[in-house]
Amino acid sequence: MNKLKLIILTTILSLSASIASAQSTESCTKSSGNIIKIEDAASSNPFKVSSGAATDACSEIPDNYRINIFKFGLCTANPLPANDLSSCSFLIDSDTAVTHVISGVGVGSTLNTNSTIAPGAYGYMVMLMTNKLEIKHTQTYDGTIYAKPNGGTETSGVKCWSLADYGTSFGNWGTEFDGKGSPDNSGLTCGAANATLVNYGYTSEIFDAIGPGEGEGSWMADTEDPFQQEAGTMDARLLQIDNVTTATSYADAKRMLVVLDFTTDKVVTPNSQIELKFKLTDSVSVDHSLSNSKIYAVKLGADPFQVDFVITN
Secondary structure, X not given: OEEEEXXXXXXXXXXXXXXXXXXXXXXXXXXXXXXXXXXXXXXXOOEXXXXXXXXXXXXXXXXXXXXXXEEEEEXXXXXXXXXXXXXXXXXXXEEEEEEEEEEOOOOOEEOOOOOOOOOEEEEEEEEEEEOEEEEEOEEEEEEEEEEOEXXXXXXXXXEEEEEOOEEEEOOOOOOOOOOOOEOOEEOEEEEOOOOOOOOEOOEEEXXXXXXXXXXXXXXXXEOOOOEEEXXXXXXXEEEOOOXXXXXXXXXXXXXXXXXEEEEEEEEEOXXXXXXXXXXXXXXXXXXXXXXXXXXXXXXXXXXOOEEEEEEEO
């Protein structure tokens, strides 16, 4: 059995670390169960992560993580730099995005496929998806947290949850998302522990650049260098809505093309059984900010999900 465990979005998130200082890669300490412990309510970094560092963000397991995939498969030739998928054989091959919801704590979520991988030796794996990642999440605390959902009336309580149809972008290029993900305009709302989850739904984070945020450097559609993964090296590129043309700016970036260059070719035979699963670990960053001596839950950041690709010969 060849089992490939890869964090499919680590490349993109790592490249953007300089513009996402609020996003955490560690879970916050808990007072019990899933209840986040507020270590210092008067600090701009009121929580602690497992390593003991103070932080304003907690990387947690979300209730649900929704992605939209156009293509997922194996290729004999590198699809980059020409965005050429002609050498690929797919498990998913669709002009319309296949929506997949990942849920559960460490539980595999089987993807509905619409095609099969042809027998052969493959040096690359490819995934083409929208650059809009969607997360639905509730979070509880051992003290009061505040929010101004969609810039409206302030709410507060020990439980906060994601707002349906709220969005932010990773690099904050352009003006569409200005002011969002802040104490004055939150992507969450808060209430009592037994509160009815009003307007609970998916918030989104759009990867509008691979590289620096607006004002920090030149806009980039590509990774500068491949990133090492367990099974090989990975590159990513933002494409336009036609699924083929490389994006020229944040405004026309609508798709994300991820290519893994295997260290060793993966062989599929006529008798091979292929299984593709998605799993959640610490896949959402719950971001906070201190304002007027209050801790605000401001937004959800899309952190990596895990893909298990299993070939049994």
